[in-house]
Each structure stands twice: as C-alpha cells, then as structure tokens.
Amino acid sequence: MTEEIYDIAIIGGGPVGMFAAFYAGLRNTKVILIESLATLGGQVTALYPEKTLLDVAGFAGVTGENFIKALNEQLALFPVEIRTSTTVDDVKEHNNLFIISTSNHQKIVSKTIIIATGKGAFEPRKMQIAGVDDLVGQGVHYFVKNKEDFRNRDVAIVGGGDSAVDMATMLNNVTQSTTIIHRRNHFRAMEQSVQKLSESTVIQETPKRVIEVSKKYNGQLELTLSHVKDNQMINTITVDDLIVSYGFISESKTIQSWQVKPQQENFSFNVNQKMQTNIPGVFSIGDANHYDGKSDLIAVGFGEAPIAVNAAIRHFDPHRGGPGHSSSLSI
Ligand SMILES: Cc1cc2nc3c(=O)[nH]c(=O)nc-3n(C[C@H](O)[C@H](O)[C@H](O)COP(=O)(O)OP(=O)(O)OC[C@H]3O[C@@H](n4cnc5c(N)ncnc54)[C@H](O)[C@@H]3O)c2cc1C
CATH class of the missing domain: 3.50.50.60 (FAD/NAD(P)-binding domain)
Structure with a gap:
C-alpha cells in the first residue's frame, strides 16, 4: 500500500492552527491538523471558554466557546483531516519529506510542516x-x-x-x-x-x-x-x-526532543517574514513563533496563518499561482 503524503501537516489545533488548516483547505491542499488534546481550540478552549474576547476582528465580543465553535464551522467548509488526542512526539526528515511520529504510534508523512503548538502544554502557576x-x-x-x-x-x-x-x-x-x-x-x-x-x-x-x-x-x-x-x-x-489567577506556565519538553528542531529563542521558533524557520519546509505561526515585534495575540496569529500556508505551497509547488481572493470562490 502506498503511503499517503500530505502537502501540509499543521501541528497544534489552537485557534491559529485551526485557521491555518481552514486556509490550507481553501487553497485546495491536502492538509492534516494534529492536536494533543481531545478537542480543538488550544488555550481558548482549555483555559478561558467563558471569557469574552474583544480583540478578534469581526466579533464585537464573543465568548471563547462561541469563538471556537465559529472556527470549527469555518474549518468544516473544506476537506481537512483532523486527528485529536494525538501528540507529535518526533519529526524526522527523509528524502525531502517530513516523517511525523505520534504518541498513539501513527506515522504521518508530509511535504511541509507548520508548527502551531503555542507555548506547548500549559498548566496554571x-x-x-x-x-x-x-x-x-x-x-x-x-x-x-x-x-x-x-x-x-x-x-x-x-x-x-x-x-x-x-x-x-x-x-x-x-x-x-x-x-x-x-x-x-x-x-x-x-x-x-x-x-x-x-x-x-x-x-x-x-x-x-x-x-x-x-x-x-x-x-x-x-x-x-x-x-x-x-x-x-x-x-x-x-x-x-x-x-x-497567576497565569500559566508552559512546557515544551516534547518538542525539544524532535529530530527536526528549528532554531529557537526562549522556546519560541525564530521565523522570517514568510513564517519559515531555519529549516526549509518547516514554518511556525501563532504563540509558537518569535520575531522582532511579535505579540502573542490571536489576531496576529491569524495574519501569520495565510502567510505560512502560501509560503508552504510555494515550497512544494513553486509554479503554483495565487493566492486569489476567497470571494471569487463558489462554496
Ligand atoms: C487567560 C488568557 C486569556 C487570553 N485572552 C486573549 C484575548 O482576549 N485575545 C487574544 O488575542 N489572545 C488572548 N490570549 C492569548 C491567546 O489565547 C493565544 O495567543 C492563542 O491561544 C494562541 O493560539 P495558538 O493556536 O498559537 O496556540 P494555543 O492556543 O496555545 O494552541 C496550541 C495547541 O497546540 C497543541 N500542542 C502543543 N504541543 C503539541 C504536540 N507536540 N502535538 C500536538 N499538539 C500539540 C496544544 O495542545 C494546543 O491545543 C489569552 C491567553 C490566556 C491564557
């Protein structure tokens, strides 16, 4: 049996990983979204479902729970493979492909990777x-x-x-x-x-x-x-x-043991303007990345998601055009 090869594997199903997966679907790529926890939504679902978010574009105020519900509805518009309760334990590179190993013994092969793991697993201080x-x-x-x-x-x-x-x-x-x-x-x-x-x-x-x-x-x-x-x-x-309510501390031990481990600063991945890490084909978005002027906000991560997806597409298919505008699609 030939192994399935994804165009883009997104590691981390917080709000930013979810939006990136939707956008990758919109751009008609073969995409997989992998999340440790049993449900998508990252910090919003796990830490503050009842809080009202005021600083996400398009919402005059929305509870964390309803915001993630809306993201899930958007994610369902295009085919995206979603694996929850699945932690990425290791990433290796072989013949220009990335081999992802998971806690539940799955092997996932992808041409590119977008790391959207936030600050890793989190627990309250x-x-x-x-x-x-x-x-x-x-x-x-x-x-x-x-x-x-x-x-x-x-x-x-x-x-x-x-x-x-x-x-x-x-x-x-x-x-x-x-x-x-x-x-x-x-x-x-x-x-x-x-x-x-x-x-x-x-x-x-x-x-x-x-x-x-x-x-x-x-x-x-x-x-x-x-x-x-x-x-x-x-x-x-x-x-x-x-x-x-003393805030949260995060641990990113799992990621530290990956074989493909991009350069980091204070446990955040350094990226360029295309959200690419120092490893070609590996991108990082949301709270997981770092660059001069970075703010750990959902609105900022949402801007980074299309940049990373479009750069990932150019990585495995340099001749592909786009991106166009979603308003020209009929869904
Ligand atoms: C109390 C609180 C209130 C906040 N309020 C606001 C606000 O009002 N507005 C705002 O813009 N921001 C707010 N933030 C910040 C906002 O929640 C983060 O910026 C946002 O969640 C980042 O999204 P993300 O998808 O990058 O990461 P996360 O939400 O952290 O999601 C990362 C996901 O990756 C998963 N993951 C980690 N490691 C692995 C692995 N090895 N394998 C598979 N999956 C993995 C995690 O389980 C997690 O679900 C708040 C944060 C907190 C704590």
Whole structure:
C-alpha cells in the first residue's frame, strides 16, 4: 500500500492552527491538523471558554466557546483531516519529506510542516501557600469552566493580570460578591479592562497578599491578607470560592526532543517574514513563533496563518499561482 503524503501537516489545533488548516483547505491542499488534546481550540478552549474576547476582528465580543465553535464551522467548509488526542512526539526528515511520529504510534508523512503548538502544554502557576492545593475542588480553583458554578456565591480572585481582571468583572454578574486581591495598587491588564473593573462593584483588596487559606467548619474559606512588604496581617475575608489567577506556565519538553528542531529563542521558533524557520519546509505561526515585534495575540496569529500556508505551497509547488481572493470562490 502506498503511503499517503500530505502537502501540509499543521501541528497544534489552537485557534491559529485551526485557521491555518481552514486556509490550507481553501487553497485546495491536502492538509492534516494534529492536536494533543481531545478537542480543538488550544488555550481558548482549555483555559478561558467563558471569557469574552474583544480583540478578534469581526466579533464585537464573543465568548471563547462561541469563538471556537465559529472556527470549527469555518474549518468544516473544506476537506481537512483532523486527528485529536494525538501528540507529535518526533519529526524526522527523509528524502525531502517530513516523517511525523505520534504518541498513539501513527506515522504521518508530509511535504511541509507548520508548527502551531503555542507555548506547548500549559498548566496554571500555583499559589505557593501550604495546604492550598489540598483544597482544589473544595473551594479553590485554578480554572473557571462555567461561570454558573459561582452563581450567588462569595468569590475571591487572586492575581493582577488580564485574566484575573477579566474574570472578576465577568463573574461579578453572577456572584453574590466578588473580591480581587492583588499585591500592587495597579493592575497589569488592558486599560479598558481596568476601567471596567474600577466602574464595577468588585471589591479591590490592594496592595495586599494572601498569607493563609483555611477551611472553616461551614465549608467556607478564610483568607488572611497581609501587607506586601512585611507580611503583617491586615484583615481576613471569608468566601465560598478562591480562584487563583497567576497565569500559566508552559512546557515544551516534547518538542525539544524532535529530530527536526528549528532554531529557537526562549522556546519560541525564530521565523522570517514568510513564517519559515531555519529549516526549509518547516514554518511556525501563532504563540509558537518569535520575531522582532511579535505579540502573542490571536489576531496576529491569524495574519501569520495565510502567510505560512502560501509560503508552504510555494515550497512544494513553486509554479503554483495565487493566492486569489476567497470571494471569487463558489462554496
Ligand atoms: C487567560 C488568557 C486569556 C487570553 N485572552 C486573549 C484575548 O482576549 N485575545 C487574544 O488575542 N489572545 C488572548 N490570549 C492569548 C491567546 O489565547 C493565544 O495567543 C492563542 O491561544 C494562541 O493560539 P495558538 O493556536 O498559537 O496556540 P494555543 O492556543 O496555545 O494552541 C496550541 C495547541 O497546540 C497543541 N500542542 C502543543 N504541543 C503539541 C504536540 N507536540 N502535538 C500536538 N499538539 C500539540 C496544544 O495542545 C494546543 O491545543 C489569552 C491567553 C490566556 C491564557
């Protein structure tokens, strides 16, 4: 049996990999999209399905879940082979083809590769207070999957970045009370989000840090708050839930052991203006890549996706024209 050879293999089914796969389908290539997790959507699906995205072109505001739903609908317009629950363990080069090995023992052969693995597998940065991790599932949370879980509850959120601030204003619509605790007076979030927070009824406990979390006899959590400088106790607050929003750390160990491993800087692949890495035929887009001026935003990754796909097509078929405009196609 002759082996199937794909034109383009996209590794990583986050929003950027999904859009690249759609665009590769639009350009009539034989494309495969490979994703570690059981569902597509990357960070959006795994980390913030309930959050409202405001900075994606064409949406005046869309929840993470609905945004990925729309991407899935777009992806279904053209034939794209999709393999979920499949981690790429290794990539080798042989006779100008790339041989991809996966965790579930598949071998996938492709003329080009687009790496859209984000920052690799991600996990939340933990709260370094003894006993807190034992309370996960008993009031302490690192993920918010469904804001309805917090309806009519007293909720505290620790953190001062975009996700903490957005989470506070989002949950405040359903909670009984929402408190945000941050060790600085200023939040490190988008100006619009900080303004929204200051105009809301969210209680701000700043600049303070949580030094102790204990479970009360009635199941609620008592948080002891202190000065940042000397850890001297200031006050305690009692809540039903504590959401830790200190951001995420990612690991890209799997990718480090690939035989075809393009040049990296801080675990991101260096690319040129065509999104090509230092290895011909290997491209990288989205949070996985790096160049001067790069921003890790979906809108930026969406711009990179067609650039990479068109460059990949020129790599295996230098005579092929295009790209044309999608408006000239009849679907
Ligand atoms: C809390 C939070 C809020 C955010 N809010 C916004 C926002 O409002 N607007 C905005 O533009 N951006 C936002 N971002 C950033 C945005 O989510 C990322 O820029 C975006 O997800 C990058 O998409 P991606 O497809 O490049 O990577 P990812 O979404 O990280 O997807 C990469 C995918 O690759 C898969 N993968 C990794 N390694 C392998 C492997 N070896 N084999 C197979 N699959 C693999 C992963 O499982 C993952 O699904 C936010 C991020 C966070 C954490």
